[in-house]
Amino acid sequence: MNQVNIIKPSLISLFFLCTLIPLIxxxxxxxxxxxxIIQITFLLITSLLVLTAFLGNKKPAFRLSLNKKSSVLYLIFIFSGCLSALMSMERSFSLLCTFHISLLILTMCCVSTINDKKSILFIIYALLITHTSLILICLLNIIFTLSEQQPLNPYIIYSGFINIRFFNQVQVFILPFLVLLLKFKGIQRVVFIILFLNLLLIFIGQARGALLSFLAFSIFALALKTTLKKQVIIGLVCLALSCITFYALDSLNKGGTEILRTSTSGRVDLWLNTLSSLSIKHLFIGNGPGIFEMSLGNSAPFSHPHNSLIEILNEWGLIALICILTAVFTTFKKAVTHLRSHKKDVITESLFYSFAIGVIYSLFSGVHVMPVSQTLLFIMWGLLLGRINKRNGPLIYISKWGKAIITILFIFGWYFYLQQAISVYNNIDPDSGYIYGPRFWSVGQRE
Structure with missing residues (x-):
């Protein structure tokens, strides 16, 4: 099953095109x-491809694209989510979110079957080209803002994004690939300009978590002492230039923005309140995936705690948290081992940094929650696994009756997923405007 690509790079590229370019x-x-909506379509098509490849295998056996240990960890994680959902106050919605994450994990397994250089580069180039189109639109917005002598307002400059953090969450995945492309002298100047614009937009949006993630990635890359060391240093120079440019442009029409503000935007209080609300049951199960909601004072309710570890602990339980942390740590360990013995494998290195920077930023923002960044996180994870897992997974034997049962489970799962997603979507009231939560759809109510 892992001898051929289950999911085609063109399908992944189409997802980038439909979600990132606001002209569509x-x-x-x-x-x-x-x-x-595009994410749901992408996940359903991917799972259909999995089922088709599974049923198309005439032999009564197939191989997993992951090793046995990793497969068990993901199964325990999903089981913990289902158990937490069944015990939650909003059972249907929580099961919807659990199944949604299950489809993302399945997509990650499919993407891990892609390990050839040509296909991976196709995906990376497609991501960079579509995202650069978005960046150029933002550049036009900067020019128009300055020409009208207005302050640099990210809500105007970040084209189409109702929440500016959604924009930054996608950006962090792009930065390591731009650093990789700095290695090619023929396009080095163009890539430097694109990297500069990305970092400038991060400053304009005051995304301190994204800047911290970029610095953490740079320090780790320098410590690893691979062939991208020179490019990482150039990236840090680009960061300094973008910071100077931001303050210079902001001084033209002062907007009162301070990139180095000392407030935590309520995150620390949110984390402490969430941790203090934990009970003995969280050692085994959580409150239910997707149903977090907390208000601080008179502020609008937060729909997630802006920290992936605290969120999983609160919603999925400690067992699920240990499983997913073990899976991520194992991936990191294998990637570092691989890169130390393959110092010129810049493709795997850039995939590792892209996945790592996404994980780091999830500790400060909703990378793991929002549709595009969430999908990117699992796509990069899958691509990285495909490069570092050289051995075939265990051989699993399944009878015709077993295949029939699995097919029925897939069909039942698709029906439940679509039925619940449409049900929650129908609760949307566009006249109410944007509200904080639920996090599956941006406007609407879960019940």
Missing amino acids: PIVSYDYHNHQR
Whole structure:
């Protein structure tokens, strides 16, 4: 099953095209819901390809693209989510979120079958080209803002994004690939300009978590002492230039923005309150995936705690947290081992950094929650696994009756997933405007 690509690079590229370029007509009330609809379509098509490849195998056996230990960890994680959902106050919605994450993990397994250089480069180039188109639109917005002598307002400059953090969450995955392309002298200047614009937009959006993630990635890359060391240093120079440029442009029309503000935007209080609300049951199960909601004072309720570790502990339980942390740590360990013995494998290195920077930023923002960044996180994880897992997984034997049962489970799962997603979507009231939560759709109510 892992001898051929189950999912084609062109399908992944089409996902990038439909979700990142705002010139494509929006199919819902806002850009976030548009991206969620495309994500749901992408996940369902991917799972259909998995089932087709599974049924198309005439032999009564197939190989997993992951090793046995990793497969067990993911199964325990999903089981913990299902158990937490069944015990939650909003059973149907929580099961919807659990199944949604299960489809993302399945997509990651499919993507891990892609390990050839040509296919991976196709995906990376498609991501960079579509995202650069978005960056150039933002550049035009900067020019128009300055020409009108207005302050640098990210809500105007970040084209189409109802929440500016959604924009930054996608950006962090792009930065390591731009650093990789600095290695090619023929396009080095163009790539430097694109990297400069990305970092400038991060400063404009005051995304301190994204800047911290970029610095953490740079320090780790320098410590690893691989062939991208020179390019990482150039990236840090680009970071300094973008910071100077931001302050210079902001001084022209002062907007009162301070990139080095000392407030935590309520995150620390949110984390402490969430941790203090934990009980003995969280050692085994959580409150239910997707149903987190907390208000601080008179502020609008937060729909997630802006920290992936605290969120999983609160919603999925400690067992699930240990399983997913073990899986991520194992991936990191294998990647570092691989890179130390393959110092010129810059493709695997850039995939590792892209996945790592996404994981780091998830500790400060909703990378693991929002549709595009969430899908990117699992796609990069899968591509990285495909490069570092050289051995075939265990051989699993399944009878014809077993295949029939699995097919029925797939069909039942698809029906439940679509039925619940449409049900929650129908609760959307566009006249109410944007509200904080639920996080599956940007506007609406879970019940």
